Amino acid sequence: MPLLTRITSYSAKPALVGAWGVVTYAELGGLIAKARGALAQLKLDRPTAFGLVGEHGPASTAWLLALAEAGHFVAPLSGNAAEHPAKLALINAQWIVAAEAKEAKLLPRVDEPSAHPLFAQLAAQGAAGLVLFSSGTSGAPKAMVQDFGKLLASYASRHASSLSVLALLGFDHIGGLNTLFGALAAGAPVVVPVSRAPADVAAAIARHRVAVLPASPTFLNLLLAAGVTADLTSLRVITYGTEPMPESLLARLKATFPQVRFIQTFGTSETGITLTVSPEPGSTFLRFEDLHLEWKVVDDELWLRSRTQIAGYLNASNERFTDDGWFRTGDKVEQGPNGTLRILGRMSEMINVGGEKLMPAEVESVVLGVPGVDDCRVRGEAHPLTGQTVAVDVVSFTTDQEALRSAIRIACRERLARHKIPTRVTFVPSVSGERMKKTR
């Protein structure tokens, strides 16, 4: 595998930095060899399903790559095995690898091999399989299977880099794996924080002089709201994706981190993470710059077709894929000049106020810019007068909620069309999850 060759070539450079200390690329190579040896001892005579349980770390990375190399099927799962009985049953994992820091334990689970046709199809092609689960915000998590070798090969053309990258998104998330594989292919250090709390992330950035922070707008807003005092001057690039970036938040981020370049990424678990460029600095528009990806807009919805897209789902129909391989993302987009796009939100989140439509993100952007608002979520609420109405949940420590409610409405009136002004403003202790939570 070209990625393994690259890893070996980076020898003494730091590869994974975290609670375990620093593991170099040479040491990571050693851990991969150890995993390879343990796999050989199992004397498996066919491609086998594995649950790989743990967090970002040397052993979990080594096992992931060793399983890919040997042509097995692997589902990376965050936490411990007891948290994932349904997922392990769904892939019919024969073995569980429990990884922690530099150590891994192999535990047998069931004897019978998985009979799923998707696994059989990959096995017939001699391909390894990576299984990722959707977040399952609407119903059971969907198990997405992709050709693992093809995915890893897509990182083969990365330029070498020594800029350390923080792994914020999980080991069980396409974004987290994209960070990991991208950094390993470039020979860069991957820094793993002790938790995803803003203070812990800031401490890891300061301590290890992290240069690249891939994050979501929600996390970046929390980072600003937390008022961390750690030295973040090592940051050079912040990439953001998974949800729309409110323009007001981007402006505050640029003011707080003047030395940082902000780059938008775009990805779906189905089609992989895609490189994009901004037409100009600070723009919330993006343009796809990926030879492996085709895109088009159908009825305001973004459709993608990529070389690294999933082979299918273990537990769902392929209805979001067309017969000729296009994936309907469910993201509503606006087209700008010269092939640029702006992600407006999920089609399913569109709010219809008496026939006039809006996306939560444009209102959230204005509300977030009101002094005293720490975070917010906008949603549609059924209403007998207008069909739906705009409601906003606001997190704030203000002692005068009445005045803040007025300030929010006035700011919205100044910047938004009439039907977009929130009619219901509710103060809540916290808002859950990411803004524009994915339901794919």
Add this chain to the structure above:
Amino acid sequence: MLTREQALALVIRRLAALGRELGKPALEKADAQTRLFGEAAALDSIGLVTLIADLEEDIRVATGKTVTLADEKAMSRLTSPFRRVDLLAEYVVEITRN
């Protein structure tokens, strides 16, 4: 429970605040006879929805009760409680009594 006078004061105070938020100073001079919604009325549909949402919050703060002012029951009344300030205040009294 709220008296008619209390409810009237609540609605008028809320209308004044809404007038400031929506840039409609006329609302700050509202009284019991002010037309809310419909012909020659002070509010459009979104203004009315906003007034209702804020009033529901005011009622919750004043009485501890969570009420829904705009529902099918209210909409299907012969005399809409949303037509005039006094009618809305009387509806507030009625709904907080239960």
